[in-house]
Amino acid sequence: MENRENGVSMVPQTMLIVDDDFINRSILENIFSSYYRIEEAEDGEEGLDKILRNPERLCAVLLDVVMPRMNGIEVLRQLQEKGLTEKIPVFLITAEASDSVMKEGYQLGVMDVIGKPVVPYIVLRRVQSVVELFRARERLSNVVELQQSELLEKARRIVELNQGMIEALAAAIEFRDGESGEHVRRIHDITKYMLLNTEMGRGFSQESVENIALAAIMHDVGKIAIPDAILNKPGKLTPEEYEIMKTHTVQGERLLETIPQLRESEAYFYACDIARHHHERWDGRGYPDGQKEDEISVWAQVVSLADVYDALTSKRVYKNAFSAERALEMILNGECGTFNPRLLDCFMQVEPQIRKMYEG
Secondary structure, three states: OOEEEOOEEEOOOEEEEEOOOHHHHHHHHHHHOOOOEEEEEOOHHHHHHHHHHOHHHEEEEEEOOOOOOOOHHHHHHHHHHOOHHHOOOEEEEEOOOOHHHHHHHHHOOOOEEEEOOOOHHHHHHHHHHHHHHHHHHHHHHHHHHHHHHHHHHHHHHHHHHHHHHHHHHHHHHHHHOOOOOHHHHHHHHHHHHHHHHOHHHOOOOHHHHHHHHHHHOOOOHHHHHOOHHHHOOOOOOOHHHHHHHHOHHHHHHHHHHOOHHHHOOOOHHHHHHHHHHOOOOOOOOOOOOOOOHHHOOHHHHHHHHHHHHHHHHOOEOOEOOOOHHHHHHHHHOOEOEOOOHHHHHHHHHHHHHHHHHHOO
């Protein structure tokens, strides 16, 4: 066990001697005082109180068995119940070293049973060997804990770096598309809110929701392959231009598949599916694969509706922003394609909260 003082590791140096006989305590103190700071207790009750008051300071407890008020075996029982015999080496040093005492002592977690009268060099060696073993185990545990902490910190930094790169890529495409970059942030937020607060997110863990929301940021990455003349055209696209614009779905999936680092992310699968299928429609009249109804993944459905709602309520190069009321009317009457009726019901439940994302 190890103390920490102001963040600095402190090896416990105090040995507690619990014995009702003054001479026995003096003998043991004389043996160990050159190596440890010594505390004493005259019976089991006092000894238990001193242990529980600050167990982190103790490197070992030397415990007599036959004592007034509380005997050594009862002290051991209390320590075992509190899990302290795993952290502090306890030694029974007693003249009552019968088989029954030894058996019960070892069952309760005592490290060694040493008979009285003690032989100084023997008791010193036996106790110090165990104390050093506990210290070595603690040092190893601390090294492992430190290494785990460092690995977790590195992993966290990698996740943050990957997320930052994803957000930067998505935002760059939005700027190229004449947007401020707020579009991808809102798609992320709407997707996450829908999955956390409606039945559309049923069965998804918190981690899965986070990964789907991150993947939603990349839904339009394929637009990087669309010519500026089409991407930023202020008027209506020609049929030929529209066919080219539609390819941003498959282009997005291909682009994501070429990023090796992204493959290591839990969001990768969701990102590829969303990029390809966020323009599919419930009636099968979407693109690129003409998926219909439950052939379309739940996450692609949610991102699709979030994308349409945000596009309607935001100003674009080819149109002014619609009011939230008009946007809902257009979505519900099918002017923007058909959606899963259950998805629409869920969206209507939380739309007032989603609308607040656009305030300020």
